[in-house]
Amino acid sequence: MTDQGAWSQFRKMEIPLWEGTAPGSEDWTQLETDGYLDSGLHVVRNVVRPTLTPFIPADPAGPTVIVAPGGAWHFLAWDHEGIQVAEWLRARGIAAFILKYRLLPTGDTFPRDYEERLAEARADLMGWLAPYLPLISADALQAIRLVRSRASEWGIRPNQVGIMGFSAGGTVTSLASLRYSPESRPDFAAPIYGAGAPGEVPADAPPIFIACAQDDDLMPRSMEMFNRWRASGREAELHLYARGGHGFGMNQTGLPAQGWIDRFYEWLQIAVAE
Numbered sequence: 001m002t003d004q005g006a007w008s009q010f011r012k013m014e015i016p017l018w019e020g021t022a023p024g025s026e027d028w029t030q031l032e033t034d035g036y037l038d039s040g041l042h043v044v045r046n047v048v049r050p051t052l053t054p055f056i057p058a059d060p061a062g063p064t065v066i067v068a069p070g071g072a073w074h075f076l077a078w079d080h081e082g083i084q085v086a087e088w089l090r091a092r093g094i095a096a097f098i099l100k101y102r103l104l105p106t107g108d109t110f111p112r113d114y115e116e117r118l119a120e121a122r123a124d125l126m127g128w129l130a131p132y133l134p135l136i137s138a139d140a141l142q143a144i145r146l147v148r149s150r151a152s153e154w155g156i157r158p159n160q161v162g163i164m165g166f167s168a169g170g171t172v173t174s175l176a177s178l179r180y181s182p183e184s185r186p187d188f189a190a191p192i193y194g195a196g197a198p199g200e201v202p203a204d205a206p207p208i209f210i211a212c213a214q215d216d217d218l219m220p221r222s223m224e225m226f227n228r229w230r231a232s233g234r235e236a237e238l239h240l241y242a243r244g245g246h247g248f249g250m251n252q253t254g255l256p257a258q259g260w261i262d263r264f265y266e267w268l269q270i271a272v273a274e
Helices: 002-015 079-090 113-131 135-148 168-178 221-230 256-271
Strands: 033-036 042-044 053-057 064-068 076-077 095-100 162-165 189-192 208-213 236-241
Touching: 053 079, 053 135, 064 079, 064 168, 076 079, 079 095, 079 208, 079 256, 095 135, 135 162, 135 168, 162 168, 168 189, 208 221, 208 256, 221 236, 236 256
Parallel strands: 064 095, 064 162, 162 189, 189 208, 208 236
Antiparallel strands: 033 042, 042 076, 053 095
16 A cells, blocks of 8 residues: 555656646646545546656666556556556566556546446447547557657667556557557557457557456456457467456455466566567
8 A cells, every 4th residue: 555655756756748738638627636445445536647657677677568557447546556566567677657647537426426437338338438538548659659769768678668557557558559650559568457449450569468367357358359469460468367356456366367467577578579
């Protein structure tokens, strides 16, 4: 759990994604805030000013990972899908940046309001999100573009910049893997228990690493993304765990899915090698 002192330090480290106001949200007036759900989950919500929080080792080695936490598009699960992932990677010499992307607004009735929205939109989630997805996707692509453009400053390799995301962040990751320019193309992608995103797989789509559990309602969407990549002749690796549920992240659950990040690290050493 992140205490307020640590949270203040993370805020000071943030790198704005855009100069000035992020394009497309010029009229947004909600104020970013952080807090805790009844479960103890530390969340960030009402993001208007997207940022990157860097976790760069003294001597970066290998790929760089942009980390997109999940949170049903209404908040970011900042600890177990953000900080803990980035710190784990940094400890192994891998530079990581936590992506704080734009979110749907929430008010004083949070979390009830987002739970009601999700219940209403379950039948057509992607259609419901349609007005917001271009902005969120733009944040992901800008993050890749920005990190790559400053690679020499941070001592990282510009040709090994990829993105990983969890749940909604996994969909952000898949969006970035389907719709990019040469400057914003991820060199690899890792949607972890994400819902995937529709669209034709590009001829130069990056290699992907997928991890999910069989007892997760979103598992079929992870399978669909894996099959779509394979049908297009692009590299894809899938780890389908017997148990783990949804949202396991870096939680020490004792369930089979707990070892996913070790498998991801092993995959990085081969799939993203020069």
